[in-house]
Amino acid sequence: MTSRRIFLKNGGLALVSLGFAPTFLARTVEGLAARQKVLITIFQRGAVDGLNMIVPFGERDYYTARPSLGIARPGAGADTAIDLDGFFGLHPRMRPLAPFWESGNLAIVHACGSHDDTRSHFDAQDYMESATPGVKSTPDGWMNRYLHAKEHQKATPFRAVALARQLPRALQGSAPALAIGQISEFGIRAGQATDMATSFEAQYAEAAGSVLHATGREAFDAVKMLKLADPSQYAPSNGAEYPRSPFGEALKQIAQLVKADVGLEVAFAESGNWDHHANEGAAVGVLANRLDDLSRGIAALARDLGDRMQEVVVLTMSEFGRAVAENGSRGTDHGHGNAMMMLGGGVRGRRVYGKWPGLAREQRHDGRDLAITTDFRAVFNEVVRGHLGLADTSRVFPGFTGKERLGLF
Amino acid sequence: MAAVTAVGAQRQARGIPASPDDKTIVHVLNRLGFGPAPGDVERVRNLGLQAYINRQLHPERIPDTAMAARLAGFETLAMSTRQLAEDYYLPAQMQRRQAQRAAAADAANPEMMRPAPERPAPGAMQGERRVLAELTQQKILRAAYSERQLEEVMVDFWFNHFNVFVGKGQTRLYLTEYERDTIRPRAFGTFRDLLGAVAESPAMLFYLDNWQSSAPQGAETSMQQRRGRAARQPQMAQPPPQNRRRGINENYARELMELHTLGVDGGYTQKDVQEIARAFTGWTIDMPRQGGSFRFDPRMHDSGEKIVLGVTIPGGGGKKDGEMVLDALAAHPSTAKFIATKLARRFVADDPPAALVERAARRFRETSGDIREVVRVIVTSQEFFAPSAYRAKVKTPLEFVASAVRASGVDVRNGQPLVNALRELGMPLYGCQPPTGYADRAEAWVNTGALLNRMNFAVMLSGNRLRGPGGRQAGGAPIPQDRIAAEIMAGDVSETTRQTIAKAANEPQKIALLLGSPEFQRR
Numbered sequence: 001m002t003s004r005r006i007f008l009k010n011g012g013l014a015l016v017s018l019g020f021a022p023t024f025l026a027r028t029v030e031g032l033a034a035r036q037k038v039l040i041t042i043f044q045r046g047a048v049d050g051l052n053m054i055v056p057f058g059e060r061d062y063y064t065a066r067p068s069l070g071i072a073r074p075g076a077g078a079d080t081a082i083d084l085d086g087f088f089g090l091h092p093r094m095r096p097l098a099p100f101w102e103s104g105n106l107a108i109v110h111a112c113g114s115h116d117d118t119r120s121h122f123d124a125q126d127y128m129e130s131a132t133p134g135v136k137s138t139p140d141g142w143m144n145r146y147l148h149a150k151e152h153q154k155a156t157p158f159r160a161v162a163l164a165r166q167l168p169r170a171l172q173g174s175a176p177a178l179a180i181g182q183i184s185e186f187g188i189r190a191g192q193a194t195d196m197a198t199s200f201e202a203q204y205a206e207a208a209g210s211v212l213h214a215t216g217r218e219a220f221d222a223v224k225m226l227k228l229a230d231p232s233q234y235a236p237s238n239g240a241e242y243p244r245s246p247f248g249e250a251l252k253q254i255a256q257l258v259k260a261d262v263g264l265e266v267a268f269a270e271s272g273n274w275d276h277h278a279n280e281g282a283a284v285g286v287l288a289n290r291l292d293d294l295s296r297g298i299a300a301l302a303r304d305l306g307d308r309m310q311e312v313v314v315l316t317m318s319e320f321g322r323a324v325a326e327n328g329s330r331g332t333d334h335g336h337g338n339a340m341m342m343l344g345g346g347v348r349g350r351r352v353y354g355k356w357p358g359l360a361r362e363q364r365h366d367g368r369d370l371a372i373t374t375d376f377r378a379v380f381n382e383v384v385r386g387h388l389g390l391a392d393t394s395r396v397f398p399g400f401t402g403k404e405r406l407g408l409f
Numbered sequence: 410m411a412a413v414t415a416v417g418a419q420r421q422a423r424g425i426p427a428s429p430d431d432k433t434i435v436h437v438l439n440r441l442g443f444g445p446a447p448g449d450v451e452r453v454r455n456l457g458l459q460a461y462i463n464r465q466l467h468p469e470r471i472p473d474t475a476m477a478a479r480l481a482g483f484e485t486l487a488m489s490t491r492q493l494a495e496d497y498y499l500p501a502q503m504q505r506r507q508a509q510r511a512a513a514a515d516a517a518n519p520e521m522m523r524p525a526p527e528r529p530a531p532g533a534m535q536g537e538r539r540v541l542a543e544l545t546q547q548k549i550l551r552a553a554y555s556e557r558q559l560e561e562v563m564v565d566f567w568f569n570h571f572n573v574f575v576g577k578g579q580t581r582l583y584l585t586e587y588e589r590d591t592i593r594p595r596a597f598g599t600f601r602d603l604l605g606a607v608a609e610s611p612a613m614l615f616y617l618d619n620w621q622s623s624a625p626q627g628a629e630t631s632m633q634q635r636r637g638r639a640a641r642q643p644q645m646a647q648p649p650p651q652n653r654r655r656g657i658n659e660n661y662a663r664e665l666m667e668l669h670t671l672g673v674d675g676g677y678t679q680k681d682v683q684e685i686a687r688a689f690t691g692w693t694i695d696m697p698r699q700g701g702s703f704r705f706d707p708r709m710h711d712s713g714e715k716i717v718l719g720v721t722i723p724g725g726g727g728k729k730d731g732e733m734v735l736d737a738l739a740a741h742p743s744t745a746k747f748i749a750t751k752l753a754r755r756f757v758a759d760d761p762p763a764a765l766v767e768r769a770a771r772r773f774r775e776t777s778g779d780i781r782e783v784v785r786v787i788v789t790s791q792e793f794f795a796p797s798a799y800r801a802k803v804k805t806p807l808e809f810v811a812s813a814v815r816a817s818g819v820d821v822r823n824g825q826p827l828v829n830a831l832r833e834l835g836m837p838l839y840g841c842q843p844p845t846g847y848a849d850r851a852e853a854w855v856n857t858g859a860l861l862n863r864m865n866f867a868v869m870l871s872g873n874r875l876r877g878p879g880g881r882q883a884g885g886a887p888i889p890q891d892r893i894a895a896e897i898m899a900g901d902v903s904e905t906t907r908q909t910i911a912k913a914a915n916e917p918q919k920i921a922l923l924l925g926s927p928e929f930q931r932r
Contacts, residue, residue, distance in 0.1 A: 045842075119659075119679065120667055122845050157857075165835030167856040179856040181833070188861060190868045190921070199909035199922055200864050206905040207927035211803065211855045216927065219857035272842060273576075277618045277660055328656020329621040334663075366679075 035311050037388055038258055040251075040267045040301070041143070043129075043168065044294070044318035046275030047121060049287055050338035051324065051370060053094070054108055054352070058087035061359040065325040069282050069332070079283035084108075088352050092283050093292040096299035100343055105302075105309070107349040107408055111337045111357050112374040113320055119334035121275065124319035129169035131377055131397055140173025142396055143266050146384055147175035149395045156263030157222035163250035163269050171268055176218050183231045183253050187223040197223070229260035240304035243296045247271045251301040258305060258312065265388075271297075274318060278329035302343060310345035313387045315379075321370050324359055337370035340379055346387060346409055353406045378402045382409065424791040429458045435899040436799055439932035440756050441465050441788060442558025444812030445897045447888050462788060466597065466781055468560035476555045483543040490586045490611070493540055494700030498582055501537035502698075541575065544585050545838040546824030549831065552811035553821065563596040563784070564588065565807065566755055571607045571669060572846035573616040575839040579697045580616045584839055587612035600748060600778030601739035604669065608735060609703040611694045613661070617844065620693040622658035622686060624711035631691070631707035631727050657711070662686035664844045670738040672747035681718055687711045688722060688730035745773035749783060751849070756787050758801045759850045765792040800901065800931040803851035806834035808932060809863055813870055813924045816897040818888035830866050835859050855930075867925030871917040890919040902928050 056062050057073045071091060074083035081089030082098050088110065090097060100106040116133035118124050127133040131142035147160055160177035162168050171177040180186055190196035197220070204216025234256045242248035250269040257264045271294055280287045294316075302309055321338035337357070343349070357363050357371040365371040377400045384390050386409030426433055434453045438445040441462065453461045464471060480486060485493060551561050568588060575581045591610045595603040607613050614620040624630045662685035667673050691710030695701035705728040714724040718741070722733050738744055749769035753761035765787065772786045773779075787793060804812060810827055821827060831838055835854070841847050848854070890910060894902045906926045913919045923929060 117679065119682075120663060120673065121843060122667070123673060165833075165859065166853065172852060177856075179858045181835070181858055181862075186858065186861065188868070189865050190918075193868075193914065193918055195912075196864075196868065196918060196921065199913065200925055202909055203903070203906045203922070203926050204860075206903055208903070209927075209931075211851050212860075212927040212930060215855050215857055215860050219861050222857055223861070277658055278621055327658060328623055328625075329618065329658060331618075331658075333659055 035308075036261075036263065036265055038264060038267065038312045039383060039388055040254055040269065040312060040314045041170065042269050042271055042294075042298070042314065042316045043125075043170070044274050044316060045121075045125065045270060045272045046318075047124070047320050047322060047334060048274040048290075048318040048338065049276060049280065049332050050110070050318070050321040052280075052282070052287060053091055053291060054084075054110055054339040054341075055081040055089045055091060056087065056110075056356070056359065057081045057083075057089050059359045061324070061361075065359065067326070068330055069280055069326045071282055085352060087356075091288065091291050093288045094295040096295040097341075097343075100299070100302060101350055104350040105343055105345060105347055107342045107347050107351055107353060108339055109342070109353045109374055109379050109406065109408075110339045111354050111370055111372055112340050112379060113337045113372045113376050115372060115375060117336075119320065119336075121319055121334075126169060128317060128319050128376060131380060132399060133377075135399070138398075141168070141170035142380060143170045143268065144173030144175050144177060145396045146266065146388065146390065147177070148173070149393070150388065150390045152265070154263070157218050157225060158257060158262040158264050160266045161254070161257060161264060161268070163253050163267070168268055168270070171266075176214070178218065178222055180253070183226060183256065186226050225262055229256075229262050231256050231260070236300070236304040238303045238306050240300040241296075242300040242304075243293050245293050245297070247293055248297045248300065251297045252304070255301055255304045258308060276322075276331050277327065277333060278331040280326075280331045298341075298343060307345075309343075313342060313344035313347060313383060315383055316341040317376065323368050324364055324370060325368065335369035336365040337372040340376070342379075342383070342408060344387070348408060353408065374404070374406070375400070375402050378404055378406065379408070382406060424789045424794050425459050425462070426794060429454075431896075432799065432899045432901070433794065434458065435897070436794070437462065437788075438558075439800075439812070440793070440802075442562060443552045443808060444815050444932065446815040447818050447892065447896065450896055450899075459789075462785075465557070465559035466785060468557035468597070471557050473556045476551065476557075479550060479554060480547055483547055485540045485543045486547055486585060486589070488585070490583055490700035490702070492700075493585065494582055494698075497533075497536040497540050498700070499698075500533035504533045540585065541581065541839075542825060542828075544588070545828040548588075548838050549807070549811060549827045550821070550824045552807065553814040553827075559784075560593075560596060562755070563780075564593050566752070567592050567596055567603065569841070569846035570751065571603075571613065572841055572844055573612045573839075574842045574844075576842065577616050580612055582697075582700050583610070583612035583615065586610075595780075597781040597784070598779075599776075600744070600773070600780060601735065603780070604735050604739050605732070607669070608665075608689075608692065608731065611697065611701070611703060614692060614694050614703065615697060617661035617664055618658045619661035619689055620697065622661070622690050622692075623656065623709035624687070624690050625656055628687075628711045628713060631710040631712040631725070634712045634725060657683070657686040657690060659683060659686045661689060665734075666738065668844055668846075670747065671741055671743040672750075675741070675743035675747065677718060684715045684717045685734050687713070688715050688717065688734045691728070692731055739778055742770075742774065745770040745778070748778075749773055749787075752783060753787050754849050756784070757790075757793055757798050762792045765790050802932050803855055803930055804932050805847065805849070805854055806831055806836035806859070806863075807838075809930065810834070810866065812932065813867060813929070816888070816893050816924065816929075817870060817920060819870065819873070826869075830869070834862050834866065860930075863930065864921075864925035867923075867929075868921040870924065871920035873917070887916070887920075890916065890923050893920065893923055898923075898928060902926070 052071055055071045063070045072080040074081050074089055079092050082092060082095060083089050084101060097106060114127050114133040116127055129141045130138040132138040152159060157178060160171055162171050162179045164179055165181045167177060167179040188197040188200060201220040207213040207216055242252045254267045254269060273290060276287055298314055305312055317340050318338055320334060320336055322332035322335040327333050355373040357373055361367055377397050381393050381397055384393050384396055431450055434450050435445055437458060438449055555561050573580050575584060587610050591606045595606055659682050663682045666677050671677060691706045693704055693706050693709060695704040707727060710727060712725050715722040717734055718737060720737055722730050749766050753766050753769055769783050769786050773783050776782045810830055814821055828838060836847060906928060910919045910922050913922055
């Protein structure tokens with residue numbers, strides 16, 4: 001009760017005096033007692049070239065296959081790989097993440113992905129987000145099924161948020177989830193006509209058809225709640241500087257939501273434009289610029305969240321990797337295995353997980369791609385169990401029977 | 410062909426109600442176009458439903474002079490790509506390079522005092538933006554104001570089906586020509602013709618990388634083969650294509666089957682993808698930076714034998730290899746089913762009735778992919794007019810924005826605010842990155858953020874904040890909300906919505922509450 005009163009004094013009072021009595025208010029206040037675990041997933045759409053992101057510089061075949069795209073072994077100069085463990089290195093433009101590796105908060109899983117053979121972006125993204133490779137008819141995404149599997153009596157409208165204009169497949173499903181492009185513009189913008197919001201709310205409360213009805217109710221609950229958090233007054237902590245890109249902007253807003261204690265548990269951000277069939281570039285160029293954006297964004301998020309990173313895990317994923325050999329246009333075609341990154345206070349970092357299959361032709365998948373030794377669902381599964389604390393994940397990952405434990409947490 | 414059409418029309422026409430009520434007419438206007446504009450329902454009633462549908466199926470017979478006048482100032486819409494490149498893109502590119510060089514020089518000598526770098530004149534960059542501004546505006550303005558409503562629906566459908574993305578390199582140069590010369594003239598033509606035109610379009614060749622795909626190292630090219638035939642004849646040494654290395658690129662081959670023809674479950678293998686990629690080697694662009702056109706380059710073509718979907722394409726076919734692949738794919742039963750399903754989803758329901766899809770697919774096969782006839786089967790079917798289809802679709806953002814403009818009777822002169830609104834609503838024009846195109850199902854478009862943005866758009870539109878410079882109201886008085894509710898929405902407005910409108914302070918707010926209502930989100 002004490003905390004409830006303090007909360008009302010600090011921010012909720014204004015809302016109450018306006019005549020709202022939103023049910024989620026009590027839920028938020030109670031939710032403050034124990035700090036919420038948070039999972040932030042980042043989807044690198046378009047299939048990042050994992051072999052140039054996490055560079056296996058200890059492999060001779062890597063350099064043979066990539067005469068113009070290979071990243072040089074660690075050494076002098078700004079354009080060489082950043083050594084992680086004597087065999088793998090970060091792309092030189094990922095230096096912002098190096099401190100987190102050193103401090104033991106960054107882990108990597110390499111040669112990871114879906115055992116399904118598809119090289120279609122569409123299918124592979126679909127499979128990764130539904131987490132049922134090979135099954136197209138799965139109606140919901142894995143993050144949405146998690147929301148169901150771990151019922152949360154005090155869930156707020158912000159329990160699951162995608163910083164995107166469209167709800168990604170991973171969050172689609174029957175549990176409520178929110179897609180927001182810009183949190184500062186979230187609401188009805190009718191100037192002086194403040195009763196417009198109330199009117200629209202009444203309309204959608206009575207809407208025929210469940211889609212519009214349920215979505216409308218979520219929307220208006222969320223608007224009221226965000227007003228309390230006052231996102232317009234946000235300044236990042238600890239000197240964190242986000243890149244001025246849609247991705248940086250999305251991560252900054254996720255940090256705002258985390259710090260505003262609005263009940264955020266799973267968040268999703270998009271990082272696009274990884275499909276480099278031509279002129280991919282090596283230490284500099286198109287891929288390098290994308291990795292720069294990615295790394296600076298994640299580093300800023302971690303710095304901004306500060307000691308809250310103890311409760312947070314950031315997980316990156318991409319639908320598949322790219323062929324080992326560069327193609328005829330100085331790019332890389334669709335491949336198979338890839339690398340995932342994980343950053344967080346509870347992560348057992350400073351380690352590259354997974355069995356490395358090698359890059360010699362006979363070691364490759366189909367003779368051309370990085371083989372897969374870790375099912376991507378094994379990583380998801382450990383995050384859901386080890387970080388979000390769901391003991392029985394069978395409903396989140398139906399059909400997944402992998403028993404392997406990487407020991408990420 | 411004419412005989413087939415007449416028979417087809419007679420046979421399928423039984424789905425059309427003889428004396429349609431207003432709801433049925435509104436339904437047809439919502440599905441064959443972007444919703445009713447004031448007066449449309451009465452016009453269709455006078456003309457007759459069947460006649461209206463027939464007319465819309467033949468857009469070339471519908472005069473559209475007001476639309477032409479509206480777009481008269483958009484000069485870039487009529488220009489060739491080469492001209493657009495010369496007048497707009499190349500100057501802008503040159504300016505960017507200059508700016509980059511200046512920035513690089515600055516970075517290299519940070520200590521040196523140097524005069525402020527010459528700022529590039531803004532003219533070239535503005536010119537480049539103008540091309541895209543005119544293209545995007547014409548799209549939404551046509552949807553809102555063209556008399557050829559079904560043509561606009563079909564152009565949008567096919568562009569989305571054969572999607573290319575403005576953000577991928579040179580693709581942007583070719584967008585104007587792609588929609589105008591490749592898609593629009595074939596929106597009601599035969600599927601094979603459309604497929605072939607897309608395959609040869611620089612927009613698609615660039616977007617899916619086929620322009621760079623060439624015979625792998627060591628494979629014999631058509632050029633080498635020809636030289637072999639003319640053995641011993643002294644020849645000028647042919648230089649290899651400039652700056653280009655060898656190797657196939659599978660991107661187009663895969664999407665050609667998965668997204669353009671067979672569908673993802675259409676029955677093909679990774680081997681088929683590779684073989685088709687080989688067949689299309691040499692389908693390239695002549696100087697893409699200058700806005701050049703399609704060219705078959707025998708020096709890049711893999712002249713060996715290919716086996717595609719079990720059919721052998723003999724070696725030495727040159728450009729014919731690709732044509733044979735397109736023939737086979739267009740005639741494949743999976744393609745008929747895939748296209749029929751997508752069209753039925755657009756016109757009838759997210760999960761269209763299987764019997765209707767089957768009839769439409771059969772019509773596709775019978776007519777060798779006559780698009781007009783397939784659409785005719787769908788929009789004159791009993792399923793189309795069934796009560797279960799009425800208002801069963803949730804509007805996409807494009808459909809919502811265009812229908813709101815039409816319903817309100819607002820005369821939007823500057824389309825830019827509408828273009829911006831579509832970006833806010835998650836559907837930027839020409840801005841769908843993946844080759845899948847935008848989804849045509851309710852779940853993809855109904856989420857909390859986008860729903861609030863729809864309400865906000867309704868507020869802006871009715872508050873007349875969307876006109877931009879030069880905007881004005883058409884013919885004086887705006888259309889009152891009760892007329893929109895009665896005529897445009899055929900009275901299908903809930904009691905709650907009516908109550909909220911009754912309480913609103915003024916007419917713009919009433920209109921906003923109507924256009925932002927859950928009822929108006931459906932078509």
